[in-house]
Amino acid sequence: MRWLPDPGERIEAPGEGSRAEIETWLRTVVDGVIAAPLHRGDSVLVEGPPGIGKSHLCRAVVAAARAGGSWVLSARAQERHRRVSFAVIHELVGPSEAADPAEIALERVDARCALGPVVCWVDDAHQADAASLRVLRRLVWAARDLPLMMLISARSYPRSEGVELLTGQVRCRVTLPAMDTVMVGGLVRRLTGRAPGPRLSAHLQGSGGNPLFATEMVNALEAGGLLDRAGAGTIELVGDPPPNTDGLAALVRGHLSQLDESVTELLGAMTVLGSGASLEDLGAMSYLSSASRWTAADRAVRSGLAVWSDVKSLDFSHELYREAAYAQLEEVDRVALHRRAAELLRDRGAPAAVVAEHLARSADDRVRGGAGQAELARALRSAAEESSAHAPAVTADLLGDLQIVVDGSEAGYDRLTVERATALQRSGQHQAAERLAEAQLAVSQDPQCRQELHELRIRSQLDRGETSAALDSIDRLLAGRLPPAAARQLRALRCWVTAMAGQWREAEQTATALLGESAAEERRQIESSVLTLLSCAAHLRGRSDQASVLIERQLQLLAGDDSGVRARRSALVWPPVFELAARGVGPAAEAVTRCREASADVGARWLDPYHCFVSASVAILAGEWDDASAELDAGLEMTEEIGSGWISTAIGQRAYLEAHRGRLTDARQRLRLFEERTLPLQFGADDPGWAELAVLEVTPALPEAVSLAHRLWAAAEEISPAWMLSLAPDVARVALTGGDLGLCERMASRLAGLDVSGCPAVAPVVDQLVGMCRADAELLTAAARAFEGYGVHLLATYAWEEAACVAARTSRPDLAREPLERAVSGYQHMGAIPDRDRVLGRVRRLGLRRGPRSKHRTVDFGPDSLTATELRVARLVRAGRTNPQIASQLWLSPRTVQTHVSHILAKLGLRSRADLTGVNLPD
Structure with a gap:
């Protein structure tokens, strides 16, 4: 579920465009990231069936970007490495030994983006390991704020849940269509140097416009002597080709059958070792001499089935060729090759998951049980331990494989199930963890394991x-x-x-x-x-x-x-939440830092998103809405990774900010997505409903807003005094502007009966409501000043607005000017332009005009427009700090820092963080 609607104007993907239109569109999107004046990226998924040309298209687009001077990162997922933690990420940005590979990868991409736009292409993403898929999702999210073009290519079907979660996050997805007749004709020209005749063109329609299928059809006809070049510049089908009922797979098998034994043996070893196999390793896997290997490799390349990935390594030119060659292996040969590969790779220090994969594929009836089973179990256990720290999703997969290997009646099977369920829960797969726990509870007799499984199931449900x-x-x-x-x-x-x-x-x-x-x-x-x-x-x-x-x-x-x-x-x-109401913004902000530091000290990383949400609450009341948006976006991304359902407050706050900043479409979309998931309201507080009230007020749709205001307040009276105090300023304003003074008076009476001595930072809400009902400008002014004393500038601004409107109705409209200026200044600082326009409209209808705009112009661009947090981040960026270093120093999440950097560059009109070195920042 995408909680973060992507703002801004973008070029939409062609819905049913031709291949040429899609290629033109894709180049335009990539060029837009490369040449864009702002610090923003994009993300695209190119999908389609095998052989349709996804890799060919993406390779051409990426090559053009590289030729234009852009930095390109690329990787191709391999089916053999689905259980290897971060296999794709390590190929993309290089391995990381000690630290968290995910954080290291994000840091490296961020550092690269600091120097200029980056194009990142991941091919065959449907085969990626679970840990890499999670990092790729975070990179797709990061592309909203970095000059990063994320290009993902994958088969349309079948795809794992992890792949679906990744592809669901990209901004645009396009399905590559089949080639039309003209494009098929162009393919034939490239293959043969001639245009296809009528019979050949008609016959190639059987390829369905699939480029690889059409290529194999031409190759098969050529090998069978069924193509005639007698015509001038044309090539024609002669005779009757044999029927092909098995489609592309049969043609590939036919292509493979034409190769000599040495090439077949080399390709067999390649199918087992995977892409990028060196000739040295292929030699260790086969019985070919050094000279024979080079000869066989040359023939494999000339056949079109293989390509040189570097001067000494081979790869299949298409994944379908590898799949077909693997399927052609005799069972006894396949088992022997996997056994040989396991021994070779173990000796080379390969990850335990790679060794385990080969051992599993070599485990036929002759090695099941006994020594073979034990060896495989040890390899899977080692692989699970290697991945447990940073890749719990991969750990869960490996432990699942281990459960298949060992006997379910063995001692320790219950403990193995607990470990796997815990790994599933840690990776955010709560429903899978719960199903596994329930299944094991039905058969387990171990009291300790039963207790842990019960606790895990309850914890998953609660999470x-x-x-x-x-x-x-x-x-x-x-x-x-x-x-x-x-x-x-x-x-x-x-x-x-x-x-x-x-x-x-x-x-x-x-x-x-x-x-x-x-x-x-x-x-x-x-x-x-x-x-x-x-x-x-x-x-x-x-x-x-x-x-x-x-x-x-x-x-x-x-x-x-x-x-x-x-x-x-x-x-x-919780400490900052309580400090905010009891002592105000300053102490609450200090408490946020202390609590983040303490969480890090005890290893409570699962609290990170909730620290973001609390920090956002502080920033919202402080009137620092850019900071609040950065924290909310970072926290929502993290909760999506861990599968948390406790996001009602964050969703409501984020949509509230969007509505008050005039981004109504984004706010409505966010609220709609939340409603579809029927998630709970934390402590019963309807924050999404509060945001919906803001949407209706800004639209404006006052009758509907007043109706919702009544419902929200009626519910708030039953929920809690704290929720009433939070909701009251907005509900009362809607009631007044909507002509419902009765609701406002009812609210003021209810609040006046509360004991608010324990929450002095928000207690002035009571005076504000009473002042609104009595039209008492002095009481409203006192409330505004009290709010300011606690740093609660949002509520102060709301109170100044009401004071201005009340004063404008008196015989001394000049008394309204200071409250009006304070309200307008506060709204402009927050970026709440609809609110600014509302207060100006209200006083204008009362006969008060503000005067020339030039006299009241505020700074929304340049160094003086940066928030205090943005200034601290900017200074550290200028000092050469990376995002993780800044995050560590300021006790923020790296994702929050990344959003701040994006805001800073946009406000300063800069293209990269390196440009900050020449900017004079305010003291």
Whole structure:
């Protein structure tokens, strides 16, 4: 699911275009990235059946880009390396030994893009390993902000789920159509030097316009003596060609059958070793002498089946040739070649996954069981261990292979299932993890493994946002016989799930009771489980000051734990949330940095996206919407990778910003995608509905907006005081501008009855609502100044707008000028142009005009337009720091830094980060 609609004008792909039109379009897209004045890229998928010419087209486009001076990265996925972690990525950007290969790859691409546009082409992506597919998805996302052209070519079918997730992220996808009659004629001219006659043209229609099929048909006719060059400049079919009922595969087999034994033996070794096999390795795999190998290689190249990948290495000219040659191998020869390849590659220090692949393919009946089975199991186990740190999806695949090899009744099979389910969950494949856990629970007798599988299933359900399923699973376990301590821990988990689903008051009562009934020696353990919930409940009640105390107590309890529990808890996410309401923007921003650092220290990388979301919330209230957008985009990308369902707040906030910046299409698309997935609302707060209200207000569609405002407020009164305070300024403004003073008065009365002493940074909302109802400019001004004192500039700007409108209705319209200027300045700083236009329209209808625009012009371009965070990033870029280095220094994610760099270059009108060296930045 793409949560990040791609902004800006782009050249759309031809829907049913010809091959020539598609090639022209693709060259235009690539040239647009290469020559574009702005720091932006693009992504395209070229798909189609085997042999249709995908690689040929992409190769030509990439070659033209390289000839034009662009830096090109390319790789081709191999079927033999589907279980090798980051095989495609290592070919694309080079291997990485110690650090996370994904981060290293992104850093290398980013560094390359800093020097100029980059074209990245991955061929045969349908065969890529799972770890590489994840990195490619991130590169496709990065192409929105980098001068990076991501070109993916793949077969239309069949494709794995991982490939579908990748191809679903590209901006455009085109299906390469068949060649028409004229293009087939051109192909014949290239092959034979002559134009096809009528009979030959008619016969070649049987290729369906597939270039490889047509080529093989011509080759077969030529080999059978059925082509006549008697005509002037033409070549014609003579005689009756034999029927071909098996299509292209049969023609390729026929082509292979014409080769002599030495070439066949060489090609057989090539099919097993994979692409780019050296003649030295092919010699070790075959019985050919050195001279014979060179002769056979030359003949294979002249036959059109192979090409030199470098001076000493061979590759098949098309993947279909490799597949056909592999299928031609006798079973006994295939087994022997794979066994030989396993030994050769093991001696060469190849990855364990490569060795395991060959051992698996050599495991016929003669080597199953006993030594052969044990050897394969050891290789798969080693491969899984090699990939576990950074490629859990590959680990899950390898452990699945291992489960096939070992006997399901063996001791340790339950543990193997737990490991595989955990790897699936870590890679974001929650449903697959849950299915595997349920299947093993039906047969497992191991108490420890059963407990871990139950916990994993519940965790997967909760991570996906399926709270009803998680509660059902918990209740079924509680209905069984559990030790009292284990039951209380499970009840504590149930409290958290219930709260996240919106029933936080019920959860708070249960959690408090749990603490009361636990024995003294158990109380500390129960506290560490429920204090996060109790702190969130306090915040939702409006006691954010109390929430800060409780979460600090939780963190102190977890600090002494060395079992890894601290890394699995969400406690480190919440302190900035509570600080924002209790003490304002500055302390909250400092808390974000502290909590990010602490999460990194304990290895809680799964919290990274949620730190992004919290940081965005702080930036939104601070009025730094560029920073907020960068954090939200980075966090949403990360949650998509891990399969999290807890994104309602982030989706709502991102769509809210888009709406208030006038990007209504993007906001509507984002909200529609969220609605289609029926994901939960965190703590019951309808952030997407809040964003929908913004869309209707900006459209404008005031009657519909007022109707939605009523529904949102009615729900908010049932949800929490904290949610009422968040929603109130927007709902009240819509009510006033829509002529519904009654709703505004009802809201002010409800808020006036709240105890807001525990959340002073947002408490001025009460005065703002009362001032709006009473038309009290002084009260609205006091609220605006109070907000500013806490750094809450968004709410201050909303209050200044209302103060300006109230003052404009009095007999002293001059008193409206300062509030108006502050409101307009605030909106322009945030990029909220529709809001700026709204306040100007409101005061204009009241008879107040602002004056010449030139006197009030604000800076939205150049160094002075950069936010404080963007300035810090810009200085570090100018100092030569890479994005990961900047991220580490500022405690941001590399993806957030990348977005900041894109914003910086756009605001400064620069093409690459290297151009920053000549820019004078403000102090």
